[in-house]
Every structure is written in C-alpha cells, then in structure tokens.
Amino acid sequence: MAFRWLLFLLSFLVLLSSSKSTPTTITIPLSAPSSTKPIVFLKDPWGTLNHLASLSLTRAHHIKSPKTNFSLIKIPLFPRSYGGYSISLNFGTPPQTTKFNMDTGSSLVWFPCTSRYRCSKCDFPSIKITGIPTFIPKLSSSSKLIGCKNPKCSSFFGPKIQSKCQECDPTSQNCTQTCPPYVLQYASGSTAGLLLSETLDFPDKKTIPGFLVGCSIFSIRQPEGIAGFGRSPESLPSQLGLRKFSYCLVPHAFDDTPESSDLVLYSGSGSGDTKTPGLRYTPFQKNSNNAFRDYYYVLLRKIVIGGTHVKVPYKFLVPGSDGNGGTIVDSGTTFTFMEKPVYELVAKEFEKQMANYTAATEVQTLTGLRPCFNISGEKSVFFPDLIFQFKGGAKMALPSANYFSFVGTEVICLTIVSDNVIGPGIGGGPAIILGNYHQRNFYVEFDLENERFGFKQQSCVRI
Numbered sequence: 001m002a003f004r005w006l007l008f009l010l011s012f013l014v015l016l017s018s019s020k021s022t023p024t025t026i027t028i029p030l031s032a033p034s035s036t037k038p039i040v041f042l043k044d045p046w047g048t049l050n051h052l053a054s055l056s057l058t059r060a061h062h063i064k065s066p067k068t069n070f071s072l073i074k075i076p077l078f079p080r081s082y083g084g085y086s087i088s089l090n091f092g093t094p095p096q097t098t099k100f101n102m103d104t105g106s107s108l109v110w111f112p113c114t115s116r117y118r119c120s121k122c123d124f125p126s127i128k129i130t131g132i133p134t135f136i137p138k139l140s141s142s143s144k145l146i147g148c149k150n151p152k153c154s155s156f157f158g159p160k161i162q163s164k165c166q167e168c169d170p171t172s173q174n175c176t177q178t179c180p181p182y183v184l185q186y187a188s189g190s191t192a193g194l195l196l197s198e199t200l201d202f203p204d205k206k207t208i209p210g211f212l213v214g215c216s217i218f219s220i221r222q223p224e225g226i227a228g229f230g231r232s233p234e235s236l237p238s239q240l241g242l243r244k245f246s247y248c249l250v251p252h253a254f255d256d257t258p259e260s261s262d263l264v265l266y267s268g269s270g271s272g273d274t275k276t277p278g279l280r281y282t283p284f285q286k287n288s289n290n291a292f293r294d295y296y297y298v299l300l301r302k303i304v305i306g307g308t309h310v311k312v313p314y315k316f317l318v319p320g321s322d323g324n325g326g327t328i329v330d331s332g333t334t335f336t337f338m339e340k341p342v343y344e345l346v347a348k349e350f351e352k353q354m355a356n357y358t359a360a361t362e363v364q365t366l367t368g369l370r371p372c373f374n375i376s377g378e379k380s381v382f383f384p385d386l387i388f389q390f391k392g393g394a395k396m397a398l399p400s401a402n403y404f405s406f407v408g409t410e411v412i413c414l415t416i417v418s419d420n421v422i423g424p425g426i427g428g429g430p431a432i433i434l435g436n437y438h439q440r441n442f443y444v445e446f447d448l449e450n451e452r453f454g455f456k457q458q459s460c461v462r463i
C-alpha cells in the first residue's frame, strides 16, 4: 500500500530466472518480463520515495458473503510497469472487462467507472496512460446502486452511516436515499465513488451475483482499479467466501510484458488443515486496532543478514496496544518497507558486510535507496544472505535479486525503503511491509481457513 504507486518510477536491471509454474484452481494470470534488461534511469522520480503517506485505511464492516459454487478458479496475474501486479475481471451483464491491481493491503474492489471518470496525476513518467478503460454501468442490466437501507452500505460505513443516511430514519421501510459516496485514501493516492451491486463473472459460467463493487469516478495516482484482497468483509476473498488463495509473482523489469502467472482462488468445502506440500507456514496474527483490519499480519521474529542476527527491537516486530508495529504481507506495495529504526539496522549491516565495495553516494542521494555500490569492473558480487524468520520457524531466504537491484548499469542498491522520519514513524501502522518485489519467485498461499501464510521458493515463470 504505502508507496505502491510511487515506486513504479524506479527503473532497474532486473535479474530474472526462468521456470515453471504452479498448481491448479481458479487462476488469474499475472504477467512479467522475461529477460534481463537495463532500464533507463529516470530523473526526478526518486524524490517521490520520500513521501510516504499514512498507511491506515479506514474501513468498514460485515458485508454478507454470497456463497460461491466453484472449487477453484485460476486468473492470470500480470506484472505492471507501475510496480504492481494486475488481474482482469468481468463485471456486468453483458460482462465488461477491466483491470485491477491485486492488492492484499486493502479490501474494496473498485473500477474506474463511467465515461466521466477522471484520474489526476495518472500520467506516470514511465507509463503513458492514454485513457484508463472504464466500466460503464449504463451498459449493464445488473448494475444497481446500493441504497442506504442495504446492509452492505451500513456494514461498509459502520456506525457513522446514521449521520450519512439521514433521509432514512430507522422507521422508514422504503427510503430511496443511496448509500453515501466512499473516499479511500491509499498510501500514495486515493479514489472516490459510489457502491454498486454487480454481477462478477468468471470463465466457465461461474457467476457471482450481487457482488459489492466500487464505481470510482475520481482518483488520484491510480493507474487502474484495485481488487482488494485484504481481510475486511468487502474484499474479494471475503465476498466469495474463499478458503484460500495463492499466487507466484513473476519478476519483471517494471514494464508491461504479457507474461503472466496464476492467481488461484479456492472455494468450496474445506480441506481441513491439510498443508500444501513443500510450503512453510506461519500463522496470521491479530491486530487489536480496527484501523488495520485489512492487513495480513505475520510475526517476523528475526532478520538474519550474512549469518548475523540483526537485533530489531520488539516493539517493531509485534503490534502494540495502539496497533502500530508488526509485519504485513502486501502485494500492492512494490519494495519492502521498514520503519526508519529497523531500516537503519538493516542498511548498516549490509554496509558493514559489503564495505569492500565502492559506495555510490550520488545514486543514494538521487534514489533514496541505501546502500548502493558501484560495481563497475567487478566480475562477481558477493551478496550477504538475507533471511526472514517467522513464528513457527518458517524461514524465508531471499534470492539476492529480491533485495538488490541494478540502478542503471554500474550501480546496485538494496531495494528496501524507509520513510524519511527520524525517530518514531509518523503515520503508525505496520513497521515492516513485505512488498511484491520481495515475494517474487515465491509461491505464496493465504490460507484463510487455517489463518496462516505459507510460502516456498520456486520459479514463477511459465514454461
């Protein structure tokens, strides 16, 4: 979530591997680039890294889940030049296809909507967005505005709905006031619109009527719609009553190559606590603060760099009584984020262990990334191992391409970011956000039925 849209600006030489993909179920293709390729170094964009907006999304409540009737659906998941991964979904009767950023860090599913849709600051330097495709409710016979009386309206807005639906006093049975507009603030953008009830169509006649979806008529910095895969009732997994979903992110070079992997949605009757072979699991954690209810928290116990345990203070690893702190898994964030004090410890350890390479301070200043090294002339580069160890003992040993990347052709930088704040973070929220760059070439599973996160390293590129 945080800097998600800002980071698309970064350009890299991405190290790719080739390989095969995954299991069976509802698959949504994700695409990715397939070759090693230097990217042009952009001018200003780096400055934007410094603006991290508040991570908290205020969200709402208890939307009833229509039960679905499929066991599994695969949807292709495509890497996008803005730094996220997107899926196509079909809404309406007849169906209209729009693209959505697949985001485990938020919950509402919304599309750019109506011919009057406006997006401000959507002309990204690296992607020329010439007209974002929009959904046209007029062309769909199943489009319905959600009314104030609809339980989905009150569950989305929560208790404050009373003041927003004043025409609908508690005794009137047939009030016609529509559910008030939503305004969602993301870490670096926002969107606003009206809630619709629509039919969501998957291939093979798998049809979900009455799906709550946002018809956004105005956005800032949103290159496409968002499919919220978070934990609130309005998210896609909640509305479909999924028992789990999984994906494997293909590495890419911040471009829009048509290579995808599968996002798999699992519905139907549960499989008990059967584990997927080869996966390591760590339980999802609860956060007592409702403001962060969208997020998938995991308990990170240790960060180990080149065999050295980086001593991260407890308050960052575990959410406090105010809900701040802790670690979340977020497909909508590009680079892994660490709050300043954690980031400092990690960056210093890399600086120490890689002290025999030449620091590229100019690039550090330009990009906000640190440390960066000029490796021109080096035949090979030694990268200290980076291991994240979670509750239950699950260890995630990252391939070096997931935490170091070329910036230009001579300089490599650690691709972990932080905010610019000295001392305690500004916005609160998670202290560590495991972004999609970090998750590349891992098969990951959000096992909602058993409340756990599973992963294994593998190549995500289809053969």
Ligand SMILES: *[C@@H]1O[C@H](CO)[C@@H](O)[C@H](O)[C@H]1NC(C)=O
Pocket: 069
């Ligand atoms: C679900 O699909 C199966 C097979 O297609 C069918 O037999 C069953 O009646 C369906 N159940 C519901 C609730 O629609």
Ligand SMILES: *[C@@H]1O[C@H](CO)[C@@H](O)[C@H](O)[C@H]1NC(C)=O
Pocket: 171, 172, 173, 174, 175
């Ligand atoms: C419902 O609507 C009808 C017609 O619009 C109106 O006559 C009636 O009084 C309304 N009932 C209530 C309980 O508001």
Ligand SMILES: *[C@@H]1O[C@H](CO)[C@@H](O)[C@H](O)[C@H]1NC(C)=O
Pocket: 353, 356, 357, 378, 382
């Ligand atoms: C830097 O140190 C590592 C081990 O500490 C070594 O493997 C690598 O070759 C060294 N590189 C240079 C340029 O000296």
Ligand SMILES: *[C@@H]1O[C@H](CO)[C@@H](O)[C@H](O)[C@H]1NC(C)=O
Pocket: 360, 363, 374, 375, 376, 410, 411
């Ligand atoms: C990297 O080092 C080489 C050789 O010292 C130098 O020519 C080049 O300008 C440096 N590149 C950057 C981006 O600092």
